[in-house]
Amino acid sequence: MQADEVKKVSVIGAGIMGHGIAISYALGGYNVTLNDVNDEVLDKALNRIRKAVETFAESALISGDMVDQTLSRIHATSHLETAAQEADIIVEAVSEKLDLKRKLFARLDLLCPERTILASNTSSLLIGDIGAEVKRKDKILITHYFNPAHIVPVVEIARGAETSDETVDLLHGLLKKLKKVPIRINKEIPGLLINRIQNAIRREVWSLLEQGVASAEDIDNAVKGTFGFRLASIGPLLTYDLAGLDTACQVSRNLFPVICDSHEVPLFIKKKVEEGALGRKSGKGIFDYSEEEWQEKVKQRDKEFLERLKCLYWSKKD
Numbered sequence: 047m048q049a050d051e052v053k054k055v056s057v058i059g060a061g062i063m064g065h066g067i068a069i070s071y072a073l074g075g076y077n078v079t080l081n082d083v084n085d086e087v088l089d090k091a092l093n094r095i096r097k098a099v100e101t102f103a104e105s106a107l108i109s110g111d112m113v114d115q116t117l118s119r120i121h122a123t124s125h126l127e128t129a130a131q132e133a134d135i136i137v138e139a140v141s142e143k144l145d146l147k148r149k150l151f152a153r154l155d156l157l158c159p160e161r162t163i164l165a166s167n168t169s170s171l172l173i174g175d176i177g178a179e180v181k182r183k184d185k186i187l188i189t190h191y192f193n194p195a196h197i198v199p200v201v202e203i204a205r206g207a208e209t210s211d212e213t214v215d216l217l218h219g220l221l222k223k224l225k226k227v228p229i230r231i232n233k234e235i236p237g238l239l240i241n242r243i244q245n246a247i248r249r250e251v252w253s254l255l256e257q258g259v260a261s262a263e264d265i266d267n268a269v270k271g272t273f274g275f276r277l278a279s280i281g282p283l284l285t286y287d288l289a290g291l292d293t294a295c296q297v298s299r300n301l302f303p304v305i306c307d308s309h310e311v312p313l314f315i316k317k318k319v320e321e322g323a324l325g326r327k328s329g330k331g332i333f334d335y336s337e338e339e340w341q342e343k344v345k346q347r348d349k350e351f352l353e354r355l356k357c358l359y360w361s362k363k364d
């Protein structure tokens with residue numbers, strides 16, 4: 047199968063990631079079947095999808111006419127059989143549980159046509175483990191999106207030991223057609239590239255906050271206004287070349303021995319989770335905002351993301 051032969055894409059799991067992945071394919075002109083366990087979850091997802099697509103139009107990334115066209119390409123169903131039927135590509139975005147994903151892949155392997163490629167959006171599992179029970183081992187891989195999936199450009203592509211070059215190349219071509227930036231991961235490792243890098247930052251940021259080195263607001267503002275500011279335009283490796291590898295080397299020699307290398311999540315975060323302080327989804331986490339304030343933060347974030355997407359990615363001709 048070639049990228050231009052793909053007609054139907056199905057997304058399994060309509061949560062935070064699944065609804066965004068569905069939008070991305072629908073914006074690219076594909077018919078998408080979105081599946082979840084019940085109609086209530088799907089109704090919620092369709093509402094979110096409408097709002098997100100309207101915001102694309104408000105930011106002039108798509109025309110007003112394209113809103114209804116895009117929405118008409120997304121069909122919701124709670125029947126897995128309907129999602130599997132005639133699908134060329136299936137993207138799995140269900141909860142991060144190995145057993146659940148493995149059983150789902152095994153079931154899809156039985157239900158789908160022979161040509162169907164099965165992609166997982168897992169953040170931390172290996173495709174070899176998720177697809178342990180499928181026969182089509184040449185047609186399984188990870189396509190790992192970042193939240194919000196319809197906005198953030200990069201998608202990591204990771205193959206399993208038996209994934210074919212054709213499968214990887216097809217997804218690579220398809221994602222480029224969706225104006226995404228596909229990144230090939232050459233080794234099967236947990237967390238791929240970006241979650242490993244993000245977790246290195248998370249460990250240090252939580253440790254600095256726990257030690258009281260600065261307030262949560264100041265840590266966030268410091269990161270946003272320094273390497274956060276730079277990173278949208280220039281990657282870390284080129285940054286080190288521009289700064290001088292000798293200097294980078296000396297700074298790391300001094301700091302590697304003193305920065306956090308814990309294998310444990312800090313106690314204050316574990317406690318917050320135990321107490322149900324999960325962040326936006328439960329009202330408070332590290333920050334304690336009212337519902338209106340959370341909504342305002344997310345609205346502002348999405349507005350800025352879309353501006354950045356427009357000027358750094360969608361305006362490019364290639």
Ligand SMILES: NC(=O)c1ccc[n+]([C@@H]2O[C@H](COP(=O)([O-])OP(=O)(O)OC[C@H]3O[C@@H](n4cnc5c(N)ncnc54)[C@H](O)[C@@H]3O)[C@@H](O)[C@H]2O)c1
Pocket residue numbers: 058059060061062063064081082083087139140141142143146150167168169170190191192193
């Ligand atoms: N949230 C993120 O920032 C993020 C980023 C990248 C990757 N991921 C990965 O994406 C996947 C989904 O994460 P999420 O944040 O969207 O989770 P979520 O909890 O928001 O959504 C998961 C959805 O899967 C549905 N589901 C569970 N079992 C199902 C089944 N058998 N059939 C159909 N639907 C089923 C649930 O009802 C739920 O709606 C996970 O593997 C996660 O690790 C998440």
